[in-house]
Amino acid sequence: MSWTRRSVGLLVAAAMGTSVAACTADSGGGGASCVAQYTYRDITYQDAGDVKFTPGKKLGVATEPPCEDTGDRGEGEEPAGSTGTAYVVDGISPEVAIAVGDTPETARLFAVSSDSEFSPEVQKLIDNS
Template sequence: MSWTRRSAGLLVAAMVMPVAACTADGGGAEASCVARYTYQDLTYQDVGNVKFTPGKKLGVAAEPPCEDTGGRGGSEEPAGSTETAYEVDGISPEVAIAVGDTPETARFFAVSSGSELPSEVQKLMDGS
């Protein structure tokens, strides 16, 4: 293999590695980059593939900015995006919500409470 080809391969690998640090499966600062939304002073975290039925529209959920910059010296972080929050049938909005443009495209988010999922969410996951 030529020096040019090896160097190009290393360059591509170096460019891809920082992106992986902000994914749920990556290393480093992934906890700050997990998909999160806030709604009515509660923070919800993406739970993944959960079968659920979205209910009525609740309002607007805000996505906090990713905090993986290692400190920005006091400068303001850009605001995150907003999406529509929906009820999840059978679960209180104090425990879980669905977030997305439409009920059909909404994803399931549960209240962040350390490493444990709320029992209502765990029951839904066990039944899915």
């Protein structure tokens, strides 16, 4: 095996390991840490993946909870979360799903999830993508 081929294989393996480590179950027995999610009007939405949908009107600001899996915060320091613009997903209630992004064209679909399952409306979008 050539040095180049071996190096590429190691880089791919390292990248896969990093992406898996970025979202793993925490040692405290809770769920996954740093799952892509946003909160809008006290509802938490999870990333539904690369889904085709039609964004609608602007709703307001959605907040992404901070990732606290590194424990690097100082004493009394609050973790910083980020924000994004929430948009209506055409044909789906904002209580079920929203789109979040800088613009409607760059927004991603985030949906309410129960036991790692999305509503039938959202699942239909996923299946059709």
